[in-house]
Amino acid sequence: MQTLNFEHDISLVSNAFGAFRFPLNFSPYDTDADVVITGVPFDMATSGRAGSRFGPNAIRQISPQLAWEEKRYPWNFSLQDRLKVIDCGDLVYAFGNNQDMVDKLENHTLKLLSKGKICLTLGGDHFITLPLLRAHAKAFGKLSLIHFDAHADTYSNGSSYDHGTMFYHAPKEGLIDVNKSVQIGIRTEFNEKDGFTVIDAIKANDLSVKTISDLIHNTVDNNPCYLTFDIDCLDPAFAPGTGTPVMGGLNSDKVLKILRALKDLNIVGMDVVEVCPCYDHGEITALAAATIALEMLYIKASGQ
Ligand SMILES: [Mn+2]
Numbered sequence: 001m002q003t004l005n006f007e008h009d010i011s012l013v014s015n016a017f018g019a020f021r022f023p024l025n026f027s028p029y030d031t032d033a034d035v036v037i038t039g040v041p042f043d044m045a046t047s048g049r050a051g052s053r054f055g056p057n058a059i060r061q062i063s064p065q066l067a068w069e070e071k072r073y074p075w076n077f078s079l080q081d082r083l084k085v086i087d088c089g090d091l092v093y094a095f096g097n098n099q100d101m102v103d104k105l106e107n108h109t110l111k112l113l114s115k116g117k118i119c120l121t122l123g124g125d126h127f128i129t130l131p132l133l134r135a136h137a138k139a140f141g142k143l144s145l146i147h148f149d150a151h152a153d154t155y156s157n158g159s160s161y162d163h164g165t166m167f168y169h170a171p172k173e174g175l176i177d178v179n180k181s182v183q184i185g186i187r188t189e190f191n192e193k194d195g196f197t198v199i200d201a202i203k204a205n206d207l208s209v210k211t212i213s214d215l216i217h218n219t220v221d222n223n224p225c226y227l228t229f230d231i232d233c234l235d236p237a238f239a240p241g242t243g244t245p246v247m248g249g250l251n252s253d254k255v256l257k258i259l260r261a262l263k264d265l266n267i268v269g270m271d272v273v274e275v276c277p278c279y280d281h282g283e284i285t286a287l288a289a290a291t292i293a294l295e296m297l298y299i300k301a302s303g304q
Pocket residue numbers: 149150151230232233244274
């Protein structure tokens with residue numbers, strides 16, 4: 001990026017208006033971008049500690065720290081040689097009107113998908129994944145879900161806007177095929193009858209990356225996959241800044257290795273959710289989320 005005094009500005013602190021120093025563009029639909037990053041500052045479906053509406057800003061704020069490497073370690077290519085990425089800022093919706101957020105996010109995402117863009121969305125609480133799945137299922141058909149989380153989010157007893165219920169509704173709406181979907185890192189109560197392949201945190205912490213990756217590959221096959229990462233999949237030691245933290249989670253090294261092992265899957269959409277900066281310390285959680293988001297871009301780029 002060319003800025004005030006430098007032809008190539010890779011500063012870790014200056015002029016970082018878009019995530020990862022990618023161009024900020026509020027009119028993303030008719031650009032030549034391959035990938036569009038959207039922030040969704042929404043936390044009205046949070047059951048516990050609120051504040052993830054500030055998640056997108058926190059991820060953007062730390063993201064220049066990750067933007068100076070030409071080839072992000074350990075990848076052997078440069079992201080910008082393969083994908084044109086822009087940040088279109090945050091979804092704007094009528095404050096306090098949850099359904100307006102749901103409608104606007106689905107419409108925005110569908111518009112991007114209809115133009116052939118890949119969407120990387122930054123939450124916001126996890127409820128945003130339901131309208132994202134609706135848009136992606138319209139574009140790609142019934143999806144496989146690859147879901148990193150401490151919680152299964154398959155509860156049926158919530159209100160219409162509850163960040164613990166998305167994956168109860170998504171199969172009922174025909175958006176995802178539970179038999180071809182996998183949940184990784186779960187360590188709160190869930191019902192095996194829901195049908196997902198669950199690699200709970202106890203197993204995920206004991207199994208090798210190769211075994212976990214094989215299980216994921218065998219479950220989703222070459223079905224179009226939607227990849228959703230609730231930052232509370234990580235142990236609170238690695239991600240304290242989140243609404244509903246649970247002990248006994250995965251470490252950041254293992255999560256990065258699992259994600260990199262998914263690079264040959266047919267991933268059609270991605271999000272990182274539940275960063276709650278007011279409970280963060282030293283931007284640990286924001287850094288984890290930004291790193292995971294960047295890895296998702298490299299996973300996509302590796303197949304280009
Ligand atoms: Mn969760």
